[in-house]
Amino acid sequence: GQSLEQPSEVTAVEGAIVQINCTYQTSGFYGLSWYQQHDGGAPTFLSYNALDGLEETGRFSSFLSRSDSYGYLLLQELQMKDSASYFCAVKGQAGTALIFGKGTTLSVSS
Amino acid sequence: GAVVSQHPSWVICKSGTSVKIECRSLDFQATTMFWYRQFPKQSLMLMATSNEGSKATYEQGVEKDKFLINHASLTLSTLTVTSAHPEDSSFYICSASPATGANYGYTFGSGTRLTVV
Numbered sequence: 410g411q412s413l414e415q416p417s418e419v420t421a422v423e424g425a426i427v428q429i430n431c432t433y434q435t436s437g438f439y440g441l442s443w444y445q446q447h448d449g450g451a452p453t454f455l456s457y458n459a460l461d462g463l464e465e466t467g468r469f470s471s472f473l474s475r476s477d478s479y480g481y482l483l484l485q486e487l488q489m490k491d492s493a494s495y496f497c498a499v500k501g502q503a504g505t506a507l508i509f510g511k512g513t514t515l516s517v518s519s
Numbered sequence: 520g521a522v523v524s525q526h527p528s529w530v531i532c533k534s535g536t537s538v539k540i541e542c543r544s545l546d547f548q549a550t551t552m553f554w555y556r557q558f559p560k561q562s563l564m565l566m567a568t569s570n571e572g573s574k575a576t577y578e579q580g581v582e583k584d585k586f587l588i589n590h591a592s593l594t595l596s597t598l599t600v601t602s603a604h605p606e607d608s609s610f611y612i613c614s615a616s617p618a619t620g621a622n623y624g625y626t627f628g629s630g631t632r633l634t635v636v
Contacts, residue, residue, distance in 0.1 A: 449632075454625070506565045511561070
């Protein structure tokens with residue numbers, strides 16, 4: 410089976426930096442992805458790590474340590490529009506579905 | 520690229536009726552599509568894997584006779600909720616990736632909010 414753990418809620422103020430952690434247990438591993446979802450919307454792809462290390466995409470970065478079965482999403486220079494749910498997701502094998510964590514609700518205040 | 524279109528975006532139906540949701544890959548071919556269900560404030564739960572030209576693979580606990588999946592072409596998968604009941608009210612989302620096998624960044628449809636009254 411596969412399971413992913415991430416914090417349920419995170420709060421921060423505009424301009425701050427937030428890190429959302431994700432630990433996973435999977436029978437196979439084909440990469441860790443991060444998705445953002447606003448209320449009522451569909452998930453949108455943010456980042457993906459197949460190998461250890463940091464991937465940077467603008468204000469968002471994602472990190473993976475396969476030996477620790479751990480990753481995180483780093484959001485910098487937070488803006489109000491970043492208030493959303495963030496999901497980590499893993500794929501056990503090529504071509505199989507993504508399995509999602511329970512999601513982290515990020516609330517950004519002014 | 521890699522656009523997935525899902526229709527309808529919302530639907531209200533009466534208990535006992537059936538509802539069909541379509542998921543189309545607009546600019547790529549998808550041999551495999553995935554159907555998820557999401558209840559309010561919860562995560563996306565995989566319901567089934569839709570395979571072009573063959574039967575869908577359902578996750579444990581998902582009734583295949585209630586949630587009929589058809590993947591008749593490389594660009595279209597449909598999910599039919601049969602004899603819908605209020606507890607089937609949920610947000611249904613499909614996803615796909617190009618048949619060439621992108622390793623990441625599955626694209627999601629915009630979702631269908633189903634309300635059964």
